[in-house]
Amino acid sequence: MADVAAAAGVSAMTVSRALRRPDTVSEEVRARVEEASRRLGFVPSRVASALASARTMTVAVLIPSLTNAVFIDLLAGVQETLTPQGYQPLVGITGYGPEAEERVLRTQLAHDPDGVILSGLHHTPGTWDLLRSLTIPVVHTMDLSVEGDLMAEGAQDDCPVQTVGFSQFDAGYAVGAHLAARGRRRIGLIAGQLDPRTRQRCDGWRQALRDAGRHDPALELMVPDATSVALGAELLERALATHPDTDALFLCNDDLAQGALFQCARLGIPVPERLAIAGFNDLAGAAWTVPPLTTVATPRRAIGVEAARLLIAGMENRTPQSRENPRRVDLGFRLMVRETT
């Protein structure tokens, strides 16, 4: 920067100003500095800038996994919103464990991010303590804050939480209600990857079936394993083996649903005639399976975009963090009724 300053015949401070806030220097100086800067191939060190200004222009983004398309879409939304504003996402993978999340968050914080985006609302008490002590904005995603729920998890009133997501419960309820409305009587559930969001979906589905008077706990098959097409195929067989009279199934994830669908084709089980199948998330390809899969479209990318927007607003202090800024953004979901039901 000193070299650029010398070349342009100004002080280093003026170079800094000319490059960061061109409107604060005279037109002529700005031109001279830009020319010199370009000619010398000057790239300002963000590290030094960060140290001096206490702004790193980075954002910690914690997601459970890179292999789950849901969070990749979230990340894509975050990324495409942060980058144009000059922010660099720092991706951290928590592996679905609250303890690992706390650990990852701590290491990310050593990088002094200007903001944090978390997945879900279920954190360790230690994480909540940490968040409460932070002076940078934090946004939680993929879930919505619910009073009682938060208290149970360790968040207090003095820790205002910003969330962007949709109601997993309502979405699960919608699927259950849909299957019941289709006249199905023996409606089962298959779930893997039992994170809090999956559980809420299941809770919603369960409530819907109870409301319809058709809930049978025996038809629930929940396993902790990560979801996959293979698992879906396997669990479908297991579910039908134990309860051959099942006439509808809610698979808590589209990959499970696709696996189940494949397995039905293999076993010669007509879908939806003999068995209705519903998935969740509307992943790529769900509309193209044979038959096309009924599922719930979730606004994953939009959640990422909105979370990043809120965060940027907080980081630039454009709004007093609580008043105008919505604390809770519900982006909804859409039941995509296709041919498997």
Added chain:
Amino acid sequence: MADVAAAAGVSAMTVSRALRRPDTVSEEVRARVEEASRRLGFVPSRVASALASARTMTVAVLIPSLTNAVFIDLLAGVQETLTPQGYQPLVGITGYGPEAEERVLRTQLAHDPDGVILSGLHHTPGTWDLLRSLTIPVVHTMDLSVEGDLMAEGAQDDCPVQTVGFSQFDAGYAVGAHLAARGRRRIGLIAGQLDPRTRQRCDGWRQALRDAGRHDPALELMVPDATSVALGAELLERALATHPDTDALFLCNDDLAQGALFQCARLGIPVPERLAIAGFNDLAGAAWTVPPLTTVATPRRAIGVEAARLLIAGMENRTPQSRENPRRVDLGFRLMVRETT
């Protein structure tokens, strides 16, 4: 750090040493410093550390897209290898454009990463200039260096290139040869997302068919669009409409292949009896389609792991960068022959 130093009754320098290289301080001091550090909740600022030591402990990782599972797997491999060593990946998305790549690389370099991982070997001359001027290690992935090829792209002998990948050409060749060996005579090609790697696969396939004396350019259907299940379904119909006698198809990506497979089911085209289908990448679920998809398993995650390992070796200067360090790591591929062929 000064507070910790005071609390432990030592100098700041000793605190720094005690935390970074515990073996360089006495057992007793180390214990005192750790206790004080923990008690005060001290988190060393990586930003300051970076400025003082000229090591940011970050690595720029440039990939074309977040929505392509291939690069997500690569990223996962990189991430899981870098993180335990204390490195933080800085993910940059280039959108498949060499110009965008150069732009993204420039902004990433402002963060002073200690190393760079790039996707592919096809960069702009500006990017090559930039790379040549860097003093940090760079690893190229998903592709292998080929003398003539590199020269054409602007790399020179004075810019030693480290690559980790596999031969896209050979992999394409393997598919072509397989289809020919299966006795298919009218073998077509469907490709989207025409990046250099896809083109090399197509080149390999073409060569195989020529060697078998069965190459008919009319059976090639190449479109620039991003690949997807939907596109696969659409292109299958288009291909069969123009050339109904096609009896085998190589789809350059598994999502295309899955779409094609779905469409065959829909149109009542028996696979593989009337039409053989082969995909590429062995994405999740390929083994579970109906019938299971013949495809090529590519070592994407392993490439990420190996690239990160090489990079770490370079960053820690454990090897003189060229001698022992392999310049070109071929991780191979595997043709997964399943039922669609």
Added chain:
DNA sequence: GCCTCGTTTGTTAGCGGTAACATCCTCATC
């Protein structure tokens, strides 16, 4: 023509660590 005010530029002092060197101490060696 003098004063005030706003704009533009410069000066100074760090941000929070670490490299490099200096110093101090301990202990084996002769």
Added chain:
DNA sequence: GATGAGGATGTTACCGCTAACAAACGAGGC
């Protein structure tokens, strides 16, 4: 017991930039 080597700790001077304040300058207003 003096000597030197080597390990442990301290001191100094930055790393490259920016906040905050100071100074210089020009443009009205009286």
